[in-house]
Amino acid sequence: MANITKEEIRKPENLVYKKTDLLTDKALSYCPGCGHGTTHRIIMEVLEEMDIQDKTIGIAPVGCSVLAYDFMNIDMQQAAHGRAPALATAIKRLMPEKFVFTYQGDGDLAAIGTAETIHACNRGENIVIIFINNGIYGMTGGQMAPTTLPGMKSSTSPYGRDTHLMGNPLKMTELVAQLPGTIYVTRQSVHTPSNVRKTKKAIRKAFENQKLNKGVSFVEVVSNCNSGWKMTPVQSNKWMEENMFPFYPLGDIKVNTD
Amino acid sequence: MTEEIIIAGFGGQGVLSMGKILAYSGVMENKEVSWMPSYGPEMRGGTANVTVIISDERISSPIISSYDTAIILNQQSMDKFEKSVKPGGILIYDPNGITRHPERKDINIYTIEATDEASKMGLTKVFNMIILGGFLKLKPIVHAEYIRKGLEKSLPKRHHNMIPENEKAIDRGKEIIEARQLLN
Amino acid sequence: MKGNEAFAEAAIRAGADGYFGYPITPQSEVMEYLMAEKPHERTGMVVLQAESEVAAINMVYGGAACGKRVLTSSSSPGISLKQEGISYIAGAELPCLILNVVRGGPGLGTIQPSQSDYFQSTKGGGHGDYRMIVLAPSSVQEMADFAGLGFELAFKYRNPVMVLSDGAIGQMMEKVELEEQRPRFTEEEIIKNTPWATTGKTKNRERNIITSLNLDSAKQEQHNIDLQKKYKLIQEKETRFELINCEDAEYLIVAYGTSARLSQKAVDLLRNQGIKAGLLRPITLFPFPTEAISKLADRVKGILTVEMSAGQMVEDVKLAVGCRVKVEHFGRMGGIIPSPTEVVEAMHKKIIGG
16 A cells, blocks of 8 residues: 555545535634534534435534534524524524524533523423533633633633632533423533544434424533643543543433433 | 593503593594503502593694593592693593592583492492593593494403493493583 | 504514514513414414523524514613624624614613613614614504514615614504505525525525624625615615605704604694794604705704704704704603693794794
């Protein structure tokens, strides 16, 4: 295999992986090692495999993934900070035959958009919510998030999050699992190939659930933010396993889809 | 013809609905009308009032500060609106609960014992229709047939069986209204 | 019908697809009426009580971005909460209808009628350089008429339209004639009429993106230039006003909404006194009838604006008039409605004798 040429590599029979057409060719704006890119990809793969891309409307939040619509080759709306579940509510109610999902970070979903998240979940809107939790505000430069761990450093908790002064991290996923309007609540990650597979399965299940017309499917992806955490990607994944997962354990929290 | 009326009393006395029936009756007779209520906390037990204008012409302002007729059903409203009756206009009140009777000499004043009459009739709910009857006796600005249509329009269907009692009350009001002070 | 109810019924008849609101006095009858009417059964219209005004306006954003005819209603404090969403809607150029049944402020203020949200409605309200088309009804009939007209203008210009009413017109009952029910648009019609809408990316077109974000300043400036062009076009094409007794008027009142109604009575009273008074009633507050006022300024001896505020529209009247004739403001605040007699007195004191 030593002397294989570019032309040979490009031959269809040598194709081992193809990027889904539902991702645009625009280079991702995310930092190397960030979980956003992987999550974008698996959502788009799920839509392609289900062949529902022409019936799907996505909603981008405010945060690092504000430009998600630059990369996802489907119809999308960009929401004001935290309001994505309100947009999704209206879209799904006005066009019940479409598939609707929001893609939100922890600041968007668990701080400024808490009310919209909880009420959309409680009403049982028939939508998918993808929640990227990296415990920090990435886009604005590493400030404390509602999900920042106790003792964790950020630019607005430079000596570590002191829960007496700064309050406690919010386990939004456990919280929405309590609500009657959610039918599927799960927490996953995308830092290893096996976790990527599990997350993709969860996202597939979430979109399949929309056909049931029974309520919200909520998929949290615990992710890293190597830039915000001031680590290398490898360090950040290790740190996530050691610190984030004990506080935000992976796995299904609620499966009520029967 | 333009008739500008204020009806004022306690919330719960049927002030707003009396105005509504009058206004709807006017609409049924194809007149121009406006019905402008006081609204808000007053609706929940305090004082309530409504301005009703019925006219053959387009109504300019639905909000006015002097009236051809004031129908007054409690003391607070007497204190507030006695002075707002146009000279030569009419003030109608139920003396029940009135401690200071109207004092103006330049208006026509009538009393109607509607509270007593309603309880005599065993129909406290139609108190306001007795008052309306008294008013219509003095100012027959809407014909009886349209009053019935107004009742039909403003009462929910489930209360339509009450219409005959309402009409009876209106007739009774016409009988019992009394002049207290008339201008020559 | 009450003004609020007439607006709600007219919205159903205008083929509205969705209403999203949150209760606040004095406009709660809008949602109450809609819920009682079961528009879901009548026309398929969605009516949803949201968790907040913020959520409601963002539901409007989501619905409008799908090319649907959506609306919300609120009163002053709730409209303040909606400003974020309105700015995004204006930035993303989405058509929608917003009813403000104004009450007195600032803060929680009062629940009684006021016109103190003129600046907020006509000058922006939220952040950024944007304008709403602002329609000011002065009767229950216009509350009904402006639901349909509002949707028409909103879609014509891809712009939010505000119906700026007040507690008096919202709560008042008058005779009203309603339009016939028009059918809601089908998905095919929506795709044809609003090809920009997010209805699902089919293979035969590029994806549709609804956003107000342009990180590239040059692009954002161009977007602003385009918006300003649109607003200018709206000013040229959509300015609406009514002239009452202005042919021979020596003294002019400028007033909108409830103030226009009582000013009309004041004009009658002034004419009874032998004073040639007239009324210009702006029907659109943006675009403002600057030119009409400017023309009248050449003919009249003085102008009184009547507003239920500390004097907001008076600034636009002064801009139209310059220093040619005296322009004064008369108004009451905090939920007090001035009487026609007070307006007559103000005309004497501030303009004729002043």
